Amino acid sequence: MLTADLVDARRKDGELLLRTLDDEGKAEALAIATMLLDDAHALVGRRRDEVEDAWDASTAEAKRPKLAAGLKKLAADACNFEASSEADPIALRRTLFLAASKARKEGTFDRAAVVASVGDPAQIERTLFSDLKSEHVLQEAPTPSAAALVEAWELGQAQAVLLTAVRVTCEVASSSAGLVRAFFAKLKFHQLLFAAERTAEGWKITIDGPYSMFDAVTKYGLKLALVLSALRPLEQWKLTADIRWGKQRDALVFRLSSSTDRTITPEEPHLSDDVRELADGIGTQKTPWRAKPADVILDVPGLGVCIPDLALTKKGSKDVVYVEVLGYWSRDAVWKRVELAESGALGAKVIFAVSSRLRVSAEVLDSESSASLYVYKGKMSARAVVAHAALLAATTPAR
Numbered sequence: 001m002l003t004a005d006l007v008d009a010r011r012k013d014g015e016l017l018l019r020t021l022d023d024e025g026k027a028e029a030l031a032i033a034t035m036l037l038d039d040a041h042a043l044v045g046r047r048r049d050e051v052e053d054a055w056d057a058s059t060a061e062a063k064r065p066k067l068a069a070g071l072k073k074l075a076a077d078a079c080n081f082e083a084s085s086e087a088d089p090i091a092l093r094r095t096l097f098l099a100a101s102k103a104r105k106e107g108t109f110d111r112a113a114v115v116a117s118v119g120d121p122a123q124i125e126r127t128l129f130s131d132l133k134s135e136h137v138l139q140e141a142p143t144p145s146a147a148a149l150v151e152a153w154e155l156g157q158a159q160a161v162l163l164t165a166v167r168v169t170c171e172v173a174s175s176s177a178g179l180v181r182a183f184f185a186k187l188k189f190h191q192l193l194f195a196a197e198r199t200a201e202g203w204k205i206t207i208d209g210p211y212s213m214f215d216a217v218t219k220y221g222l223k224l225a226l227v228l229s230a231l232r233p234l235e236q237w238k239l240t241a242d243i244r245w246g247k248q249r250d251a252l253v254f255r256l257s258s259s260t261d262r263t264i265t266p267e268e269p270h271l272s273d274d275v276r277e278l279a280d281g282i283g284t285q286k287t288p289w290r291a292k293p294a295d296v297i298l299d300v301p302g303l304g305v306c307i308p309d310l311a312l313t314k315k316g317s318k319d320v321v322y323v324e325v326l327g328y329w330s331r332d333a334v335w336k337r338v339e340l341a342e343s344g345a346l347g348a349k350v351i352f353a354v355s356s357r358l359r360v361s362a363e364v365l366d367s368e369s370s371a372s373l374y375v376y377k378g379k380m381s382a383r384a385v386v387a388h389a390a391l392l393a394a395t396t397p398a399r
Contacts, residue, residue: 001225002156004163004245006073008066016245016252018157021150025064029153032059032068033146036075040141048081049134070153078142078149081133089131092124159225161254166242168224173202173236181297184307186230189272190223193330196305202236234258274380275309275325278353281382288315289386294322300345304336308350312389321349321389325380328355334373338364341371349392353380367395 008019021029035058043051055072062068083089096118103109115121129135144152162168174180180203187194193208207224231237241254271279271293279291294308308322326333337352342365350371354360362373372388374380 002070002160004160006070007160016254029150030146032071033149044138048136074152080140081136082139083130087127089127162225163221164243168207168241170205171238172234174234183230278380287386300340319393321392323351325353328357331358334360341369351388
């Protein structure tokens with residue numbers, strides 16, 4: 001992925017505008033990408049320093065230095081560089097430096113002689129600093145084509161900007177409920193903090209950015225940047241991000257929309273590891289309950305939405321109990337789900353799984369509600385979730 005310093009952009013009237021590729025720029029980008037890939041394929045088995053020197057020579061005359069630098073970063077990410085020696089270079093350096101120190105004390109220091117006293121000189125020279133990044137050897141050249149590398153650069157520009165976001169607002173519309181659901185699933189998969197509300201045209205989603213928090217900025221920013229690939233398949237969308245740009249963290253606005261970007265093939269929705277583990281665990285229980293990924297969005301106009309992760313069904317029954325895993329995502333989100341359940345308009349039976357780290361009591365939802373709170377410590381228990389589902393199915397009609 002690109003970093004913010006590699007973004008080719010300009011400021012205008014409080015906005016950050018990306019410098020996109022016109023026909024001439026696209027031709028230059030493809031030419032640079034082709035040279036980088038050709039160099040990499042020709043230099044398999046050579047040190048990283050040698051590969052990067054070749055890339056610098058090939059792009060020395062580039063009209064857009066940031067374009068060249070960004071493509072080099074992506075090409076390097078696609079390469080497989082590894083240390084070339086099986087020997088431990090740290091242990092070898094220790095042995096060699098101790099031998100050199102001893103020779104100096106004895107007044108007989110000769111580098112070649114010291115190296116020879118430790119082992120085969122040629123092997124030692126190859127191994128001595130093989131753990132340094134610059135000394136890693138190119139084992140495999142990149143597999144993407146030049147066109148794919150350029151496309152990754154175009155997407156990476158916007159993703160790098162989102163690394164500096166305070167807040168992102170998305171307005172989305174799609175004739176496919178499945179694509180919208182897949183977008184929501186991607187937000188949850190990456191454990192992003194968001195609120196969604198239905199609009200006349202579709203949905204408005206507000207996502208907290210990495211710079212709205214005090215810690216874990218880089219990790220959260222990377223997750224937010226990856227969401228862009230889930231947004232792009234939707235027919236109509238607009239993204240507005242409040243960002244902090246440059247060394248001075250200047251407040252700017254960044255905009256992107258379906259009219260200025262192109263659609264890519266949508267990714268298949270994913271379940272997070274903890275949700276998948278829960279679903280598998282329910283499947284192994286000796287009960288009639290089974291779990292599968294949910295495909296609904298439960299919308300209560302004026303109050304918000306619930307986006308379940310799993311749908312639990314019981315053999316021989318039409319009952320469906322949904323599970324939304326909130327984990328330690330957001331205490332505020334838990335209270336919003338409680339409000340949805342207490343409204344009586346949720347229209348489904350839902351288990352909200354919440355980490356005890358959020359300090360919420362399961363008793364905040366009474367037995368008359370069509371939902372229940374499952375508060376867990378550590379990891380979720382399939383047995384406990386099944387028990388909640390059985391209780392809801394037996395005692396509570398969905399309202």
